[in-house]
Amino acid sequence: MxxxxxxxxxxxxxxxxxxxxxxxxxxxxxxxxxxxxxxxxxxxxxxxxxxxxxxxxxxxxxxxxxxxxxxxxxxxxxxxxxAQPRQRLSQEEQQRRLDAACNRFVDEVLGLDFTPKQMLGQLADELAVLSKPRKRA
CATH class of the missing domain: 1.10.10.10 (Winged helix-like DNA-binding domain superfamily/Winged helix DNA-binding domain)
Structure with a gap:
């Protein structure tokens, strides 16, 4: 069920x-x-x-x-x-979307007073959430 x-x-x-x-x-x-x-x-x-x-x-x-x-x-x-995981996008489309997302990220944070190291650390923390195994309720 x-x-x-x-x-x-x-x-x-x-x-x-x-x-x-x-x-x-x-x-x-x-x-x-x-x-x-x-x-x-x-x-x-x-x-x-x-x-x-x-x-x-x-x-x-x-x-x-x-x-x-x-x-x-x-x-x-x-x-x-x-759905079951599968290859949702071609490698080329994945790369295109990654490039676009990175460009948007840079555009958004460009005027903030953070160092690249701080921004990358924050991004790494956000992405780390996705790699943690979750338990079912």
Whole structure:
């Protein structure tokens, strides 16, 4: 029987990313960190929209993006589930996205009064969370 995973998402109105992107990014992070595990069932589109007080179409778009990318598995009549890990993007696309993310990061922190060593340390701490094994509740 699939586990109904609690989905706690913070949507920030001041975030420059669209809400659809915030939802998709948060779910990707939770899967990568092991907070959502393979086979976990996600809330329905309507359920998550009510929880976040947003339009169901916004949630549907985020879920669709994650399904196309292979993060989620839609099962007819049953719902959405965290999919088995697989190669989601080509090596070239992975590198392109890494380059773009690094450029955005540099653009964001350029004017801050931190040394490169401090910024890299903070980034390493954030990434370390993803490598820690998580226990199921």
């Amino acid at each position: 699939p586990r109904h995973a609690p989905l706690i998402l913070d949507i920030a109105p001041g975030d420059p990313r669209p809400i659809t992107r915030q939802i998709a990014d948060a779910i990707r992070r939770q899967v990568a960190a092991g907070e959502l595990q393979v086979g976990d069932m996600l809330p329905s589109v309507r359920g998550l929209a009510q929880q976040l007080l947003i339009n169901p179409n916004t949630v549907a778009k985020a879920y669709q993006e994650l399904t196309v990318e292979g993060w989620l598995d839609a099962r007819a009549g049953l719902g959405l589930f965290v």
